[in-house]
Amino acid sequence: MNGGRTDRKLDAAWLREGPLPRLLAVLDRDGEEARVIGGAVRNALLGEPVHEYDVATTAVPEEVVRRVTAAGFKAVPTGIAHGTVTVVIDRHPFEVTTLRLDVETYGRYAKVEFGRDWAGDAHRRDFTINALSVTADGSIHDYTNGLADLAARRVRFIGEAKTRIAEDYLRILRFFRFHAAYGLGDPDRDGLSACVEGRAGLDQLSRERVRMEMMKLLLAARATPTLAVMGEVGLLLRVLGGVPYLATFEMMSKVEAAAGIAPDAARRLGALGAATPEDAERLWQRLRLTNAEHARLAAMGAHWRNLSPVQGEQAARAALYRLKPEHYVDCALLAWARAQASAHDEAWRALVTLPQRWTAPVFPLKAADFMARGIEKGPALGAAMRAAEEVWIERGFSSDQSALRAIADAALRSAGGRSA
Template identity: 70%
Template sequence: MAASGATDKTIDAAWLKGGALPRLLAALDTNGEEARAVGGAVRNALLAEPVHEIDVATTAMPDEVTRRVTAAGFKAVPTGIAHGTVTVVIDGAPYEVTTLRKDVETFGRHATVEFGRDWEGDAHRRDFTINALSVTRDGKVHDYTGGLADLGDRRIRFIGEAKARIEEDYLRILRFFRFHATYGAGEPDAEGVAACIAARAGLAQLSRERVRTEMMKLLAARRAVPALQVMAEIGLLLDVIGGVPNVVHAARMAELEQALALPADPVRRLAALAVVVAEDAERLWQRLRLANKEYERLAGMAEGWRRISPDLSGQAQRVLIYRLGPELFADQALLGFARAQAQANDAAWQALATLPQRWSAPAFPLKAADFIKRGVAQGPALGAALRAAESAWLAADFPSDAAAVGRIADQAAKS
């Protein structure tokens, strides 16, 4: 077994002390076998970032993992036995437990691996130094790749030769920029950037679904804009989105979200970056295999961002919320705001963009029965009367009193 890589760094995290994880580690970390929490949970704990999932690595073979966790009363699910992974379900929460591995032959995502007991070798299989840290159940951190120093510097660095790591999986090009946008600071690692430039043709080999997942995560990251700027400068964004990116507008969208205390929205940021007309939304839908809901939002923003502005009357703004719904209204308003020659603190634009937070459109108060009892026959005439009444109700700015609504119904029934 390789050197321990133990450091004087420790983690004092609640998930190491209580809950399901200590019970899982206790079952695996005994009788000649060792188990540790690895990867993102360790990284995020050291950065005081939220920990959403915890992965475990172990020297035990998959069948031994299954035997031990089953004996402990946990559920073992063979989700990736060929790659050494067993998903262990404890109290309804899943934990991926993977046997230590080493590469025998690498060719993209389909590398041939062998199981082993070498913690250092397993760490060197990972992508970035900050993702190769592990922690024992007593909180001791192990670092074989310089990840602790890189965490301190907020630097995203490939393990070993950047070119070799990328050739193992070209998605690591996008992951490099996504992790820099999420955890990095300053300029991205120069060797990493150079390797991404040299290997960018490999992006064409990736499934559109994998590219979409990485891009959406990148767009939502706290430092998405600087990362997008570098990607645009070196030509990567053009390859990904299939069109000329506008990072200035994406930066404006991020600025507006901050000014209005809105959460980062990757779909709005993608629209600001790459959608001007409906054809842009269609291209991104196909190129990134977007979800239908994501495409519909992009198409809706492309259709209406030019027409919406604070110059609209209050009544016209409310009619748009009624017609579009609050989400699409806010999408169009924010995209229009991002492309307007206005400061982020412009009161009129801010009021427009946040109107759905302060006003909700009421339901149209008239039904078909209201016109039938006024003598309107079922069929085209009834539909025409409903449409005429709705238009009159909107023009009157959504009256709710019975008398006003009745007059609108009477007039529409006669027309």
């Protein structure tokens, strides 16, 4: 390789069409160079979807802003102190970062200087497969033997693994996340050993950063064997703070596919670690989950045991009505994943997919129906409405007016009121 340049070429439509080549044309001239780097190159070479494009350049941030503004693009100084400018072209954002060289490193943060050394910039990155870069003409540059690691589906730290990890302990989780997404076989031995040795550093990380990496890992193609390795070396218990249910997690991916339901990170986290409401609370605190994620895990921990095909369609409809569709599907899938049933069980599939066939009606009786019967506003009114709703659910969500009157009258008598 000459200056990292390889004999391989990347033939990608995004290098020829759309806003990206326009950005490269502005930055890659007049003494400056620009390349696409990192995930876009890695995924394109693997035939995986590319969702974002990061650009590296020798131009300093001020020059980047000057050039893109002159070209009519929007420049947003999202991280200009660290060399990053977000350039928006036709509503497509691109992160443009000036080549950097670490001068001092302390934990996650490093004192950097801008430079023009592509090899030096590549060697400050985390993994070899993330340090590949490509020029506008498709020429691939590899300074860290990333192409060989990519061909072997091996996730390997650049340089000494312990050093890379000490720079940012989140790289422990990133190592496993990238292995789950792109690796084959066992994790790189040196990398795994360094992760175990540096495991105490995980306690220094913000819970939000840990959550972000874990949620991505849970959706990766080879999440189960990777989580198993993390469990074997004690890292998974350290992250989750409780016993992981790997068999349930693996089964969850199978039943999601069998039911035709898209994989979901929060649901898979519930399968991995939330067998009880207490588990849900622990994971909420441990990973600083969003309120919506917490509510979903709490519902899963509390209600999955109540769902089974043997209880019949009416019981399933009652559960769907009470839980609402999203929580119902989560709980039904978790119940299926924990049941002694195969991923091809039609009864379980019918239970999970009930929301696709039946929409829960709105409770037809209103407060006015009970107030007209002599119940005043207050606790008694609420109690009567709740009692009537339960009877309505048990009787199959009847819409018959005479049946509804009977339900209201029965609730009224139990509340000590008078009939209409």
